[in-house]
Amino acid sequence: MEVKNPLYQNQGIHVIASIFTVEKGIVKVLLIRRTNEPFKDRWALPGGALYNNENIIDGLNRELKEKTGITNINLELCNVFGDVNRSKLMRMVGISYLGVIDSERVGILRKTQKTSDADWFTINNIPNLAYDHNEIIKASLEKLKSSILNSDILKTLFPNGFTIPELQKTYEAILNKTFDRRNFRRKLLNLDLIYDTNKEINFEGKKKAKLYKFKENNKNVF
Amino acid sequence: MEVKNPLYQNQGIHVIASIFTVEKGIVKVLLIRRTNEPFKDRWALPGGALYNNENIIDGLNRELKEKTGITNINLELCNVFGDVNRSKLMRMVGISYLGVIDSERVGILRKTQKTSDADWFTINNIPNLAYDHNEIIKASLEKLKSSILNSDILKTLFPNGFTIPELQKTYEAILNKTFDRRNFRRKLLNLDLIYDTNKEINFEGKKKAKLYKFKENNKNVF
DNA sequence: ACAAAAGTGTTGACTTTACACCCATGG
């Protein structure tokens, strides 16, 4: 149907994803380099304009696949950016989502998407981005901070298990604070969320560390 | 600017507000009766289509003023509803916000908006609403639950002070659980967020209860 | 052999929970 009132016309939806990963306790976000105007050659968060015949999550997954090669990521609503002037060409409402990807799959995008630049940036070293994307990342990081405490983001980040020092370093990086090693371990174990796989792997130390996994069907972590 | 690709045309934004209030410890939500098709005469959340020249919060406040007489309410993003088919006429992305209003202002809408129906419904007694608005209320209540723990919603709900039993009943209604009277009081007082006004008012009991107020500049409550 | 990270236990402070009685007042 066509809408007659011009006040309702020429509006669009931008869907935008902040995809985070953690490698060796360092938090990184996925950026792409824009190939078109506006902001040609600037780094930006992946995303784009939503089609009028697709659901939001589908549209964002389509954009992610096209621009980074990543598929099937779990996305959580993060923020809405509705300023009238945030896009110069027409009125676009931006809707940003938060996702995480495990470090096993971090490499995928480099192999599948040689054509367009897509790369991971550590969150302390983000360049000047297109649009209001620096602001969006900032809001997403806040959301990540609060989400890590009560969602299955950690399970997504460590599908093949983790050592407790590794998990602690992840917490410390995301929350930007430190924990006492012994208290962290005790609290985690007392929550009855994880189990010892009886394997050991090297994380950072010379000494091997025990490999744990998350149990199924648990939600609240800290 | 006109966009050529038809996939990007004919999209609009619905802004929707779930406005809650608490009277005598009973949680209520603000609904309006629709005067136009579709869903003519059905109850619905207040809101409407966003103009392309106004910011989201401004548009929602405009709709609220038009349809309920309420002005200047503080709104927090709650959810996004992007299903392609959620509106029959054209593709509308719904963005829902959460707001609260103190019981002193509850009566305003009745006085200023005689023409259109607007009324408060207790959350256990919501009729069958237009669109997906029952679903939206459900999501908003979840957001209210989590927001009450760390925002200034309570300060907004009780601008002129409150008694501790009244506050407790509000908590219990929103969180749908009960607290021990003595422990609730002690915890609240220990948080150093409120002060005794040295006045007493009647809440529910025969005995008067002390009137407290929130101190300024506090965020986290429970 | 030593540096660097992994693993373990205890204690005191604080917080949470459970619970019982008196007070004020409207009916």
Add this chain to the structure above:
DNA sequence: CCATGGGTGTAAAGTCAACACTTTTGT
């Protein structure tokens, strides 16, 4: 005068925070 809700204290259980030493292994 009694039913109803408001106000207070205490003890036991649980959680949190601070802290030191031993183990493993790559160099």
